[in-house]
Amino acid sequence: MADLFDKFQYIRQAHAQMVEAAGGDPLGVRVERILSPTEAEVGGRRCVLLGSNNYLGLTFDPDAIEAACAALRTSGTGTTGSRVANGSYASHQDLERQLAGFFGRRHAILFTTGYQANVGFLSAIAGKDDTILIDSDSHASIYDGCKLGDATVLRFKHNDAADLERRLRRLPAGSNKLVVLEGIYSMLGDRAPLADLVAAAKAHDAYILLDEAHSLGVLGEGGRGLAAEVGVEDQIDFLIGTFSKSVGTIGGFCVSNHPELEAVRLAARAYLFTASLPPSIVASASATLERIRTDASLRERLWRNTDIVYDGLKDLGYTVGPDKTPVIGVKMPDAEVGLVVWHTLMQHGVYVNLALPPATPQGTCLLRCSVCAAHTREQLQTVLDGFEAARAVLADQGAKVRAAE
Amino acid sequence: MAEAEELRTVPTYQDILDTVCEELNKVSASDIELSESTDITTDLNVDSVAVMDLLFALEEHYDISVPLNELGEIRTVGQLARLVQQMAVKS
Ligand SMILES: Cc1ncc(COP(=O)(O)O)c(C=O)c1O
Numbered sequence: 361m362a363d364l365f366d367k368f369q370y371i372r373q374a375h376a377q378m379v380e381a382a383g384g385d386p387l388g389v390r391v392e393r394i395l396s397p398t399e400a401e402v403g404g405r406r407c408v409l410l411g412s413n414n415y416l417g418l419t420f421d422p423d424a425i426e427a428a429c430a431a432l433r434t435s436g437t438g439t440t441g442s443r444v445a446n447g448s449y450a451s452h453q454d455l456e457r458q459l460a461g462f463f464g465r466r467h468a469i470l471f472t473t474g475y476q477a478n479v480g481f482l483s484a485i486a487g488k489d490d491t492i493l494i495d496s497d498s499h500a501s502i503y504d505g506c507k508l509g510d511a512t513v514l515r516f517k518h519n520d521a522a523d524l525e526r527r528l529r530r531l532p533a534g535s536n537k538l539v540v541l542e543g544i545y546s547m548l549g550d551r552a553p554l555a556d557l558v559a560a561a562k563a564h565d566a567y568i569l570l571d572e573a574h575s576l577g578v579l580g581e582g583g584r585g586l587a588a589e590v591g592v593e594d595q596i597d598f599l600i601g602t603f604s605k606s607v608g609t610i611g612g613f614c615v616s617n618h619p620e621l622e623a624v625r626l627a628a629r630a631y632l633f634t635a636s637l638p639p640s641i642v643a644s645a646s647a648t649l650e651r652i653r654t655d656a657s658l659r660e661r662l663w664r665n666t667d668i669v670y671d672g673l674k675d676l677g678y679t680v681g682p683d684k685t686p687v688i689g690v691k692m693p694d695a696e697v698g699l700v701v702w703h704t705l706m707q708h709g710v711y712v713n714l715a716l717p718p719a720t721p722q723g724t725c726l727l728r729c730s731v732c733a734a735h736t737r738e739q740l741q742t743v744l745d746g747f748e749a750a751r752a753v754l755a756d757q758g759a760k761v762r763a764a765e
Numbered sequence: 766m767a768e769a770e771e772l773r774t775v776p777t778y779q780d781i782l783d784t785v786c787e788e789l790n791k792v793s794a795s796d797i798e799l800s801e802s803t804d805i806t807t808d809l810n811v812d813s814v815a816v817m818d819l820l821f822a823l824e825e826h827y828d829i830s831v832p833l834n835e836l837g838e839i840r841t842v843g844q845l846a847r848l849v850q851q852m853a854v855k856s
Contacts, residue, residue: 496821506833512832513832514832517821717814718814
């Protein structure tokens with residue numbers, strides 16, 4: 361009889377080869393002890409975390425921890441229910457009001473993760489006669505939300521306003537169109553050319569959804585993201601975000617001025633059929649959001665550190681993404697070389713994410729770095745020293761690849 | 766003028782098949798001879814993202830937009846060519 365798991369044979373083989381080549385499993389890294397937002401013990405060694413998405417280093421924010429502990433004691437470890445049943449506490453609704461205020465919008469809806477916010481919102485809003493246009497480098501949650509919905513889904517070339525415009529032009533006037541964008545793209549760290557994309561979308565009366573997952577707390581006044589920085593907040597119909605990056609916990613949300621947004625609560629299955637966030641998470645998210653809004657020094661530190669890492673890697677001769685942001689995708693010639701370099705960095709006490717296709721654009725292998733406001737000068741020196749040591753390995757590997765060709 | 770006329774003629778299935786094969790050869794590492802029944806994923810080992818990227822070239826070539834919804838059913842080179850033809854007729 362055939363085995364249900366036969367279909368994974370190819371993936372498993374590829375994975376086994378990778379583990380052997382790397383001398384360890386980059387996808388199965390075990391953090392033995394987390395020491396701070398920027399440091400952990402991995403494989404018996406202290407590592408600087410340069411792949412945590414913890415842009416502001418707020419995972420150990422004392423106020424957030426206090427608020428979470430207090431909520432745990434007063435409200436327990438979980439809600440054990442959906443928002444439409446027993447899982448809507450006053451604190452969830454207060455956090456929704458806080459989020460709406462944070463972004464200057466009338467409505468906000470909390471989801472249990474950012475993944476669920478995209479899947480829930482997109483699959484609910486996408487009707488049979490509607491068209492969703494997504495950027496080709498969109499996050500998996502955007503693709504999955506589209507797949508679950510009934511709309512026609514078109515994919516436009518990454519960050520290409522002219523290509524978006526061409527596709528919009530072919531659609532019948534008067535039909536519903538929704539353009540889906542991200543602020544900072546999670547792999548290469550490039551920003552959306554938002555002014556051009558917004559102009560193209562609005563010229564065809566399309567709605568715009570912007571996922572600020574990696575730009576919340578990182579860009580714009582008050583940490584409100586790319587739309588705030590570019591000055592087009594009023595053109596963004598739906599803004600989606602997550603608490604799992606700069607907010608330092610877990611959770612997702614959608615904010616909007618659309619008068620009917622509340623209907624999403626009754627239609628989005630990823631909202632209806634899952635338990636709501638635990639009260640402790642709600643409490644810590646509320647505390648860090650307030651810190652993000654009021655403490656601009658966090659962003660200043662983040663960008664100072666970003667200068668050091670981005671410029672430093674460039675000076676060392678690495679190929680990095682086109683825009684300087686706290687997400688830095690270092691391009692590797694192929695997965696094999698990427699693995700060896702990744703392993704070398706680990707040996708030098710530097711943890712980065714190894715990113716492989718299909719998560720990466722154009723089948724590339726990336727060493728994905730994310731900078732944190734809490735990285736110290738010494739830690740960043742360790743990072744650059746690690747990359748300097750890896751440079752020799754990279755040159756050596758590159759020569760081997762060329763010789764084999 | 767000549768250009769405008771060219772745009773109006775609908776490409777034949779064979780034309781499209783040739784273009785699809787040409788584009789697939791660019792992204793596939795496999796040496797096997799392409800035919801209509803070649804399975805894009807299992808025979809050529811071209812993943813779903815690479816297929817979507819390849820679609821950009823076909824869309825540009827024929828000035829069409831192919832919805833991702835239509836791509837789910839596509840397994841073979843011939844099916845992909847037929848899908849592009851359908852879209853080219855519609856536009
Ligand atoms: C662009 C984008 N959207 C959504 C998500 C999902 O966020 P969460 O971790 O809250 O599910 C991510 C995180 O990986 C992301 O990069």
